[in-house]
Amino acid sequence: MSLPDSWRLAVGTLTRIPVKPPETIDRPTAGLAMALAPLTAVPAAGGVALLVWLSQEGHLAPLAMGLVAVGFLAWLSRLLHLDGLSDTVDGLTASTDRARSLEVMRSGTAGPAGVVALVVVIGIQAVSLAALTTHDLGPLLAAACVVTSRSALAVACVRGVPAARPDGLGATVAGTVHPVTALLVFLATAGLVWVAALLPGFDLGGLLAPALALVALAGVLVVARRRLGGVTGDVLGACVEVTLVVLLLCVA
Template identity: 35%
Template structure:
């Protein structure tokens, strides 16, 4: 299979597992809805994230073009991200908050994380995460709309690559579920994802941000995911799909905060 077709298949796999976009099934796709090949396909997950970020940036720009202030345009853009992703990562963050905060043992924490009901810790984590994202984007959009749009793209790409960190560093915490089925990313795919993520993280430079600011955003996003990975190791001894979601959310927020600071 040619490289172009292989990359397209990998991009479609990533989009199917991380978004609710209605994607056509191409004739040369071997198993479009299976986990087979996901450990290789993750090399394109930053591109999938960048596409989501670009769509959200489009919503932000359209809202601003009809005269809506940043205080309204920003939550519309974040809402678009939620709809496009099906709140997949937000659900993971809430589950982790409930499990880590409410369980007395690793087994009990995992049991709580699997419960579809949301508890107080999960609700508070979601509320705080949404507030920080909307407030940061509001600040950026009020300062410079193009910068806010570029940050949406960079954060969406970097944070989805950062969600691979728990998979790469920790064993599965249980013998079923998304974290187990996805498997450990292939080293070459992980390296490709990292390079692509850093490239997209520099997108704000196009909108006038300095190189130092962009690199600080990337470092903050990666650092937040690493910190959450270490927390998951202490709490449940491994990783799950929820842990990946939590790592993505904290990485995205950290990236936003760097660009909101000083505006």
């Protein structure tokens, strides 16, 4: 296992930031890459925080800012997570047959179910970010939610969760993260949300946000395992987007 290789794998896979390709990609390297995923979101989190602050200062209309922020997140991640959400929803609604669902997900085209999922998720994220402009620590809360959403990758790749197919990103990273590592990554990032939400005073939504996001994430994984046999790269993207939307909805 090589830390530089894991870091390059995480950054090169999850962002559009150019990095040198990893020299070795084995399961330990892939597991560490998924554990490092929240750190790769720091530039995205900083950009979103800046946009929320600009809106607080009156330079951007809140709802317009929310849409721009969601677009920025999508651009910096090469639309990887939103594409995964769309493909996963299309696959799950296309058929009850596992092979057919995986075939639809692999096709990469967006069907009606996937489009509706994108509209709903993007809309909730944008409106929630707009609502954070009224919070004293809105920029910090927004940034914390973005970083915490990426910890979903460590949880989704925990040992015991299989890959749905023998090839692709899911097969590379599925089951590579030790449960203790996944828990520590999630708690460390969730702590950012708790600090930002509770510093100004008691905030029930902020307190419950990480727990509810974890429940939603677990729900996605249960459905994926039951319907698809495990996770794919698309399912991992869906996990990130579902986690982010629940976090933002709660703190907003």
